Amino acid sequence: MSMSFHFKFIPLTFIKKEEEIRKQIKNTIILKHFFDKHERSLKLCDVIESTQYGYNASAQKSGRNKFLRISDITDGKVKWSSVPFCDCKDESTYMLNSGDLLIARTGGTTGKSFLISEPPSLSIYAGYLIRIRANKESKPAFINLFLNSYAYWSQIVSLNKGEFRPSINANKLKNLSFPYCTDEEQSDAIKLSKGVKVSGYDQLEVKIARALSGYDSCKNMLSECLAQQENVKLLYKSILSDAIQGKGTENWRKNTKFEPANNLFNKVYSQKLELISEKKIKKEKKLAPVLNNTVPFLIPDNWEWVRLGDLCSKTGSGSTPRGGKSAYIEQGIKFIRSQNVYNDGLRLSDIAYISDEIHKKMQGTKVQPHDLLLNITGGSIGRCCIVNTIFDEGNINQHVAIIRPVFTLLTEYLHIVICSSYFQNEIINVQTGAGREGLPKNKMDNILIPLPPEKEILEIKKKVKLSIKLLEQLEREVLYSEIESKKLLISVINESF
Missing domain, CATH: 3.90.220.20 (DNA methylase specificity domains)
Structure with a gap:
């Protein structure tokens, strides 16, 4: 009997680019396919050699070792020329190799990861990062796919529920649920994540396309809500501008003595x-x-x-x-x-x-x-x-x-x-x-x-007050639409998981 796994779409403050969010959705659907396909799942510790906390030292302008920190990783990239240095006394423990994965273990970006590719010689990493290294049966790119999915984030967020300062440690990482996949299936998943068509996965590709289409529709609704909010702001400015130029009381002046x-x-x-x-x-x-x-x-x-x-x-x-x-x-x-x-x-x-x-x-x-x-x-x-x-x-x-x-x-x-x-x-x-x-x-x-004039001030105040009251009602309706659109977006994506 197949095991059933349920994951949630988690809006993350540090993942804002639409391309990145769409990738996370796609990766989750791919992983859910393999979670559901096999009768067993693994723990992350089953697919890695080890975990290792980073090196604690102060950054220097020069030194023997490039010293990679959380703050050096921006939009999934590292500008190695800007990374500071340190002099590490235990290079063999903290050395970075291609295929290594780094995970932020504390702060606002807890859980965020980065796949190392061709680091400068003798590069090491800082203490607020945890390094994991794939074992011989696992592909670093497949683990990276997992770390960039809501299958992963659902578990990270659940572990930090109610915590004032989010954090993750090596033991918690090792115990994360991970999909069992053969070597060939790992390769297939990596290709599917990159948008490459793979034979035998037609239904999965349709499911991905449907989920991303639903996401795009919901995002369009949200964009419309944001546009309406901007229109409300413009209307507010227009009401005040007309008021102080006498345009809002033009007809009143024609029929009133003052x-x-x-x-x-x-x-x-x-x-x-x-x-x-x-x-x-x-x-x-x-x-x-x-x-x-x-x-x-x-x-x-x-x-x-x-x-x-x-x-x-x-x-x-x-x-x-x-x-x-x-x-x-x-x-x-x-x-x-x-x-x-x-x-x-x-x-x-x-x-x-x-x-x-x-x-x-x-x-x-x-x-x-x-x-x-x-x-x-x-x-x-x-x-x-x-x-x-x-x-x-x-x-x-x-x-x-x-x-x-x-x-x-x-x-x-x-x-x-x-x-x-x-x-x-x-x-x-x-x-x-x-x-x-x-x-x-x-x-x-x-x-x-x-x-x-004195009488017109009273009329202006009355008209502006009425206009603002109607505008506030419109603003509440727009806000309600935005809230409902966000709920719909989450619901649509969660149904795909």
Whole structure:
């Protein structure tokens, strides 16, 4: 009675090339054929001479021996001219020969293998690798075929289930299930893996072709999902762009009476003067007027171009407490960093805390409800969120800026502007620093803002909110399609195994 073996398609983060994934699928189907054909299977130890851990030493720029490490193996290839050296005191134990197989025994690429072919003379290998060497009854290329199949990976992943740091040792390797094959069958399997037609395997070749066709169909579905996700992103950008150019409210303007934006700007200016006279905010240097020849795009006649700083009672970044991270405590005042700021709101799962004493010393950057927080440095520069009305107390570090509109009416609208492609491009254009990854206050304050009339701001917020709600529904549907497509792909491949 034939034994039955079941293997699983395992998505591996370090195998990304389609050609490589297709090879793994093909190899698994070939091996499954031989597992099912014979009444017995082997262990890996039955087809190899030995296992040997690598040599522990520091890499050198020069030396007697080429010293091959995991990091030197990229996309199944080794650039021997770039491999460092060492001086090995036991060359006979660690010497590499053609046909040797190396397997990574720890880390993110645990289980990944490499077939040695014509290594430089006196080459050896490093300690995080295990060498296996085929015995006289086995072909290195056939063992390599096994090591590049889901028949192998199913077992490796199963051995590391629940492990925080994946690893494999020589004993575990030796006990992996391996298909029994005659010498001729090993040769046939190697040829089939390379796509060579072999007499007597017509049904197997049809099965391989069907599985790869199913895989390609599922991948096409996934590609369509990814394309739809990109379309959702483009739609989002388009909604914001139309909003800040007045295109989304064009029909509304034709049928509505309202005061021009200049009236709103005058209200903002008067309120700032009142706040200064009450000593609630400091008087700052007046920003330059906006010249017609400097505006980035056309806006409706009753709108105004203004500068960001003119609409705000406060702008500016925070600072890092003395002592840096050592000043953080387990509970206290929320200390907001760039990793907490996202366009859809604050994410507080990894929020830091500072003492009330430090918070009082940093009173100039206390966060308030309706504030806008903008990341002004690093890879997340430009991300911006609105601080909601139920926020209690917090402060910010030097990578985050507060933008506090004079009127809360402006908060949501300014968030729309800041998240738009226009403002994001302005950030790129005006930022400074060694890596061009910094937006200073003076540059930020001077970024131009298209200001609509007061009533139109309310209409823009309403229309954008509705559009974003519909877009989020579409995004959820696309995400669901992607998840289902991935499930289908796994199911289709597993049925072939």
